[in-house]
Amino acid sequence: MTLAERIVRGELRAAARLMRDIDDGMPSAVAELKALYPRTGRAFIIGITGPPGAGKSTLTDKVIAAYRAAGKTVAVVAIDPTSPFTGGAILGDRIRMSRHATDPGVFIRSLATRGHLGGLSRSTADVVNVFDAMGWEVIIIETVGVGQDEIDIVRTAHTSLVVMVPGLGDDIQAIKAGILEIGDVFVVNKADRPDADRAVRDLEMMVEMKHPGAGEWWPPVLRTVAQKGDGVAELVGKIEEHRAYLHTSGRLQQFEQNKSALRFEELLRDQLFARVREKIEHGGDLAVTIRAIANREQDPYNAVEALLARHLSE
Amino acid sequence: MTLAERIVRGELRAAARLMRDIDDGMPSAVAELKALYPRTGRAFIIGITGPPGAGKSTLTDKVIAAYRAAGKTVAVVAIDPTSPFTGGAILGDRIRMSRHATDPGVFIRSLATRGHLGGLSRSTADVVNVFDAMGWEVIIIETVGVGQDEIDIVRTAHTSLVVMVPGLGDDIQAIKAGILEIGDVFVVNKADRPDADRAVRDLEMMVEMKHPGAGEWWPPVLRTVAQKGDGVAELVGKIEEHRAYLHTSGRLQQFEQNKSALRFEELLRDQLFARVREKIEHGGDLAVTIRAIANREQDPYNAVEALLARHLSE
Numbered sequence: 086m087t088l089a090e091r092i093v094r095g096e097l098r099a100a101a102r103l104m105r106d107i108d109d110g111m112p113s114a115v116a117e118l119k120a121l122y123p124r125t126g127r128a129f130i131i132g133i134t135g136p137p138g139a140g141k142s143t144l145t146d147k148v149i150a151a152y153r154a155a156g157k158t159v160a161v162v163a164i165d166p167t168s169p170f171t172g173g174a175i176l177g178d179r180i181r182m183s184r185h186a187t188d189p190g191v192f193i194r195s196l197a198t199r200g201h202l203g204g205l206s207r208s209t210a211d212v213v214n215v216f217d218a219m220g221w222e223v224i225i226i227e228t229v230g231v232g233q234d235e236i237d238i239v240r241t242a243h244t245s246l247v248v249m250v251p252g253l254g255d256d257i258q259a260i261k262a263g264i265l266e267i268g269d270v271f272v273v274n275k276a277d278r279p280d281a282d283r284a285v286r287d288l289e290m291m292v293e294m295k296h297p298g299a300g301e302w303w304p305p306v307l308r309t310v311a312q313k314g315d316g317v318a319e320l321v322g323k324i325e326e327h328r329a330y331l332h333t334s335g336r337l338q339q340f341e342q343n344k345s346a347l348r349f350e351e352l353l354r355d356q357l358f359a360r361v362r363e364k365i366e367h368g369g370d371l372a373v374t375i376r377a378i379a380n381r382e383q384d385p386y387n388a389v390e391a392l393l394a395r396h397l398s399e
Numbered sequence: 400m401t402l403a404e405r406i407v408r409g410e411l412r413a414a415a416r417l418m419r420d421i422d423d424g425m426p427s428a429v430a431e432l433k434a435l436y437p438r439t440g441r442a443f444i445i446g447i448t449g450p451p452g453a454g455k456s457t458l459t460d461k462v463i464a465a466y467r468a469a470g471k472t473v474a475v476v477a478i479d480p481t482s483p484f485t486g487g488a489i490l491g492d493r494i495r496m497s498r499h500a501t502d503p504g505v506f507i508r509s510l511a512t513r514g515h516l517g518g519l520s521r522s523t524a525d526v527v528n529v530f531d532a533m534g535w536e537v538i539i540i541e542t543v544g545v546g547q548d549e550i551d552i553v554r555t556a557h558t559s560l561v562v563m564v565p566g567l568g569d570d571i572q573a574i575k576a577g578i579l580e581i582g583d584v585f586v587v588n589k590a591d592r593p594d595a596d597r598a599v600r601d602l603e604m605m606v607e608m609k610h611p612g613a614g615e616w617w618p619p620v621l622r623t624v625a626q627k628g629d630g631v632a633e634l635v636g637k638i639e640e641h642r643a644y645l646h647t648s649g650r651l652q653q654f655e656q657n658k659s660a661l662r663f664e665e666l667l668r669d670q671l672f673a674r675v676r677e678k679i680e681h682g683g684d685l686a687v688t689i690r691a692i693a694n695r696e697q698d699p700y701n702a703v704e705a706l707l708a709r710h711l712s713e
Contacts, residue, residue: 115700122698136451138567253452338693345692345699352703354672360711361671362664378659379652384436385659386429389666397674398712 089120092219097192100215104194107211118211121218126341128160128217129328132242132267133227134235139250140274143311144320145227146185151321152223153190160221161193162212164228164238192221206237207351213241236267241344243337244327246320248272249288251280265291268304269327272320276308302330361396403434406533411506414529418508421525432525435532440655442474442531443642446556446581447541448549453564454588457625458634459541460499465635466537467504474535475507476526478542478552506535520551521665527555550581555658557651558641560634562586563602565594579605582618583641586634590622616644675710 091099106114131148135141145161152159185191196212209226216224226242228235239245247268271292273284288306297303305323309316331337365371377383402420405413420428445462449455459475466473499505510526523540530538540556542549553559561582585606587598602620611617619637623630645651679685691697 119698119700122700123695126695138450341693342689346689349689349692349699349702350672350676352699353675353706354668356703356707357671357675357711358664358668360707361667375656375660375663378663379655381437381440384433385663385666386433386436388663389670392667393670393674396712397671398710 087117087120089117089218092117092121092215093124095219100192100219101194103215104196104212107208107215108196110208114211118214121214124218125214126217128213128221128224130213130217130224130226130242130244131324132239132245133225133248134229134239134245134267135248135272135274136250136253137229139248140311141227141229141248144246144248144272144274144309144317145225147311147314147317148225148321148324149185149191151317153185153188157222158190158220159192159223159225160216160219161191161225161227162209162216163193163195164209164226192216206241207348207355209238210241210348210351237347239267240347243331243340244269244324246270246272246324248274249284250275251278251284253284265295269302270320270323271304271306272309272316273306274309274311276316277310281308300334302327302334302336361392364396365392401431401434403431403532406431406435406529407438409533414506414533415508417529418510418526421522421529422510424522428525432528435528438532439528440531442527442535442538444527444531444538444540444556444558445638446553446559447539447562448543448553448559448581449562449586449588450564450567451543453562454625455541455543455562458560458562458586458588458623458631459539461625461628461631462539462635462638463499463505465631467499467502471536472504472534473506473537473539474530474533475505475539475541476523476530477507477509478523478540506530520555521662521669523552524555524662524665551661553581554661557645557654558583558638560584560586560638562588563598564589565592565598567598579609583616584634584637585618585620586623586630587620588623588625590630591624595622614648616641616648616650675706678710679706 088099088103092103103114103117107118133141133145133148142163145163149159149161185193194212194216196209213224213226226238228238245267247270249271251273271288273281273288275281276285285306285308292304292306307316307320307323309320311317331340362371374383374388378385378388402413402417406417417428417431421432447455447459447462456477459477463473463475499507508526510523527538527540540552542552559581561584563585565587585602587595587602589595590599599620599622606618606620621630621634621637623634625631645654676685688697688702692699692702
């Protein structure tokens with residue numbers, strides 16, 4: 086039996102194996118992913134991102150508990166940076182979520198960040214597809230940061246939570262602009278801190294400036310104290326409201342189209358590059374070209390143009 | 400006269416114009432960059448990154464002042480997220496650095512982050528090359544974050560500063576692994592806060608675990624209170640020590656090779672994708688393919704393989 090067949094039957098061990106292959110970039114994983122693809126599109130996918138120190142893991146833990154209480158199965162993809170020592174994820178199954186470790190209705194998978202450009206959002210999407218094809222009802226993608234990487238990752242979720250924290254100073258201005266587009270629900274966590282009001286006001290003002298039109302989703306700004314569970318019920322309520330909105334507004338179809346376009350572009354970009362690099366490495370002139378660029382004897386723009394002329398068909 | 404010729408003569412207005420063209424992805428910029436490329440490789444490039452709220456702008460301000468006091472000209476590339484309202488950088492010439500606004504020996508340029516995968520580190524490198532070809536002696540790249548984007552951006556600097564701040568909680572574990580590879584000098588800013596000792600100890604332990612070999616650079620962990628200027632002189636001293644190390648150890652040559660390889664790959668990746676996308680958009684079957692993927696009638700892996708077979712020569 087193939088891994089894909091075993092995964093469809095619900096074998097966790099087969100799923101873990103395929104995810105490891107995806108993480109390692111094994112070519113064999115692609116055939117399995119192809120076989121699983123027609124069975125995807127059923128799960129509800131929630132993205133959670135925010136700056137370091139915002140308390141995302143604690144909040145994720147509470148959201149898991151809420152969905153479990155409602156009888157849903159929950160899979161989590163936690164994006165961890167690669168450790169330079171082990172080459173793998175350092176956080177493992179994050180400590181905060183360990184109380185779900187014995188619950189068969191929860192599956193947590195850490196995904197290591199790799200050095201490859203664009204590679205992370207691609208493998209995240211692959212892992213999400215494995216969970217989806219397997220029948221997990223709710224899939225949570227948790228990632229640390231507010232950069233383009235995180236935006237690309239979280240963009241593939243139906244509902245994206247952006248978790249902020251009071252006291253980020255001026256940097257909040259920089260962060261806000263980048264995340265405004267992706268946040269369906271904003272959360273100011275650690276809202277018992279003195280400067281929480283300012284953070285809430287700042288976010289509300291940003292949403293108002295964007296001014297969603299009639300019939301469009303107006304992203305709410307919520308307060309939570311995840312550690313104590315404060316505000317979590319309201320948060321989950323808003324997540325479900327957004328989910329309902331996607332269905333009733335017809336936005337779900339548009340969302341699937343955008344996601345497919347994004348996914349297709351990422352794959353195309355990666356595959357194109359992989360194929361052409363293989364060719365030039367075999368040709369043996371890569372090292373010569375790079376030395377010439379380093380010595381300023383050739384510029385990188387002309388070098389790339391020459392290569393493209395040789396390897397792209399008319 | 401071309402923009403490149405005017406830039407070599409030191410015309411700031413021509414440089415600003417070319418940088419705008421780079422930011423906008425204008426094809427005409429490439430010819431100018433080709434002409435400037437042979438004149439690059441003279442500037443000393445410093446990268447500064449760290450999580451939001453670490454006080455990087457204040458620290459950058461102090462580092463600028465120190466190099467100005469030593470008689471060096473300083474150009475700054477500040478990476479800002481794109482505002483969804485203006486499409487441009489929201490921070491402009493960052494407020495903290497505005498006291499250098501009237502100093503002709505300082506030039507600050509904000510670069511907006513774009514939605515393009517991999518596009519930011521490419522345009523940062525282009526802007527740095529413009530400054531370099533123009534004869535600026537020190538170029539500082541400042542970026543907010545600790546993700547793969549920031550790592551790619553800062554990797555093209557001779558000396559990379561990673562600025563941390565006390566009180567990031569568990570997330571510091573996640574951040575540290577990602578940045579360890581790129582940090583030549585670690586700084587715990589706001590070191591007058593109570594938990595500064597822990598942050599310093601954590602970073603020192605990470606460096607020790609990595610254990611640089613004999614003759615290799617051992618990244619120091621410094622304390623600063625940028626607001627008061629505390630520790631800045633020592634920081635600049637360490638930056639200069641690292642610069643000297645690059646020269647005496649022969650690492651500079653290796654650094655230029657790696658940077659050229661990175662640059663070449665990025666350009667190749669972007670150009671390949673741009674060319675092939677143009678072809679398929681003209682062909683008109685892109686929309687059909689994406690709809691089929693969204694409806695799970697086709698999987699994205701097969702779709703991409705079919706395209707590659709059509710557009711890559713043997």
